Amino acid sequence: MKDSMSLKDMESYRGRLEVPDDFDSFWSKEIKKIEAKPFKLIKRNFGDNIKNVVFYDLFFKGTDNGIVHAKCIFPAHEKNIPVVFYFHGYMGQALDWVDFMQYAAIGVGVVAMDVRGQQGQSVDNGxxxxxxxxxxxxxxxVDGPDHLFYKNxxxxVYTLIETVADMSRVDKEHxxxxGGSQGGALSLIAAALNPRIKKCATQYPFLSDFKHVLEMGDRGLPYDELFRYFKFYDPFHKTEDKLMRTLSYIDVKNFxxxxxxxxxxxxxxEDDTCFPATQFAIFNRIESPKKHMLLPEYGHEAMFYYVDSAAFNWLFDTKFPENPPDTSSNALE
Structure with a gap:
């Protein structure tokens, strides 16, 4: 099912509910609670043939006693390395090590966090x-914004950036x-919570405009849990206003x-998982320089190298081709 809103309406749409008055103070207080935490870097050895790239498992203690894991891939023998923080999709984990080696080829490091409680090595102890x-x-x-899983x-994400920025090999100014989907949401959260992030690329971000999602109706994972809450816990929606206010503290558009x-x-x-209107609600609220690239025929799916190369070029000011080579008969003459 397509979004109920027209493209013209989406171009000025800012979401169904406004930001809570204490939103910024809530998050400022949460960030101030974070103390510098020890971390552990464990070097990975993938054989003698890989000489120009180094690999590490990073572990640190997150909020609520969580243990957070990230893969770190850095160009070897280099200092002042720019770093991209890569975030994965819902219920998944960081991509395989080899998928990030393209960044090392241009002198860029990658740090890919496993979201706690999902498929990677991070552990949620909440x-x-x-x-x-x-x-x-x-x-x-049900216990309010202080207890939300996504708050942790x-x-x-904030702590990860602070931890990596303090590493001696990292250029903290770059x-x-x-990321995409959940990763797209966390990419935006990284930029919203930590001003160290200098550029943010996001693909069909998740976790936005929950009220609009509720009005659109249940389309299955990943928003099914929102509808199950009402079906099994509050079928008459007596707590809807309270729940929507609580979720507003993790609603990405509000950041x-x-x-x-x-x-x-x-x-x-054509996205029927993270409805386009929920993404426009984020984009239309961003006050910094921004660009929105629309793909009319695509839904919540792999967008192949068109998006990957466009994001890569934009993030790192490179000029790799974003379109397939001309293979017409004239081009071969």
């Missing part, structure tokens, strides 16, 4: 009242974020005004 049967959006919501994940760096966003107009 305890939550209410529904923990399916999904992470509403986990902890967002703070993990830090970037990039947009905090972003100070340039943003590049990719949206497929």
């Amino acid at each position: 305890t939550y009242a209410g529904n923990t049967v399916l999904g992470h959006i509403i986990r902890g919501a 994940v967002y703070l993990d 830090l970037y974020s990039w 947009a005004h905090r972003i100070k760096c340039p943003v590049l966003m990719f949206t497929g107009l």
Whole structure:
């Protein structure tokens, strides 16, 4: 099912609910609670044939006693390395090591975090009242914004950036974020919570405009948990206003005004998972330099090298071709 809103309306749409009055103070207080934490770097050896790249497992303690893991891939024997923080999609984990070696080829490091409680090595040790049967959006919501699962994940993102920025080999003035779906949301959160991020690229970001999602109806994963909450816990929606307010503290559109760096966003107009309107609600609230690249025939799916190369070129000011080579008969003459 396509989004109910026309493209013309989406171009000025800012979402269904406004930012809570205490939103910024809430997040400022949460960030101030974070103390410098020890971290562990464990070097990985993938054989003697790989000489120009070094690999590390990074572990640190996150909020609520979580253990956060990230893969670190750096060009060997280099200092002042720019770093891109890569974030993965919902229920997944960081890509394989080899998928990030392209960055090392141009002298850029990659740090890819596993979201706690999903498929990677990060561990969520939090305890939550209410529904923990399916999904992470509403986990902890019955106890208010202080107890939200994603609050901890967002703070993990902030802490990760601080931890990596302090590494001696890293150029802390050239830090970037990039990801799709849940990863697209976390890329934006990275820029919103930590001003060290100098560029942010995001592909069909998740976790935005929950009220619009509710109005569109259940389309299955990954928002199914929102509808299951009402179906099994509150079928008459007596707590809807309270729940929507609680979730507003992790609604990505509400972080947009905090972003100070340039943003590049990719949206497929056929997306029936993260509805285009929910993505426009983020984009239209961003006050920093921004560019929105629309793909009319694409949904929530792989966008092949068109998007990957466009993001790569934009983040690192490279000029790799974004279109396939001309293989027409004239081109071969």
